[in-house]
Amino acid sequence: MTRSLVMTLGLSLILLSNPALAVQLRVTVENTGPDGGVYLTPVWVGFHNGSFDSYDGGSPAAPELEALAEDGNNGPISAAFGAGETLVPTGVAPSGARVQGNLGGAPIAPGASATAKFEVDTTGANPFFSYAAMVLPTNDYFVANGSPVAHDLSGLVNEGDILSFAIGLPGTVNDAGTEVEDFATSAGNGLFP
Numbered sequence: 001m002t003r004s005l006v007m008t009l010g011l012s013l014i015l016l017s018n019p020a021l022a023v024q025l026r027v028t029v030e031n032t033g034p035d036g037g038v039y040l041t042p043v044w045v046g047f048h049n050g051s052f053d054s055y056d057g058g059s060p061a062a063p064e065l066e067a068l069a070e071d072g073n074n075g076p077i078s079a080a081f082g083a084g085e086t087l088v089p090t091g092v093a094p095s096g097a098r099v100q101g102n103l104g105g106a107p108i109a110p111g112a113s114a115t116a117k118f119e120v121d122t123t124g125a126n127p128f129f130s131y132a133a134m135v136l137p138t139n140d141y142f143v144a145n146g147s148p149v150a151h152d153l154s155g156l157v158n159e160g161d162i163l164s165f166a167i168g169l170p171g172t173v174n175d176a177g178t179e180v181e182d183f184a185t186s187a188g189n190g191l192f193p
Contacts, residue, residue, distance in 0.1 A: 039135075072133075141175055
């Protein structure tokens, strides 16, 4: 059984199982934008104890966020999150380890979605969820949760429970501030006419 987290450009998490030490979560991101709307690069997701802060609004972007916001490169944020203790989707974390992965292998178009399953420790190691992705065809816009404790998973207590929230709404798309606003330099230009 799986629990879910769903992002609707949009995100949702669904609880698929309710074991004593770990729960299986299905995380789905759906780009609910209209035809001709923006794309998302593969979405990085992480489960942690509330100590991982992906960005601080108003401050210069950290190098790992800059790589994600400018190039859609999730490698640096994954490395910053992991510090040698990360797992990929379907991995089972040892007690106390963070869990992370990516949703999608290519940009997520309007109307498309991407899903992955994760097993997370329910003993307190992973009660919070974070996400980040580049918005295309921009040159340094991104979506992410600015507060490391914004998405508390403790409400997913019964099989079939869903935590769903919208991202990318007006006022929730961020500018990394690392590039001059010239979308001609976007990493996604090959996708668009």
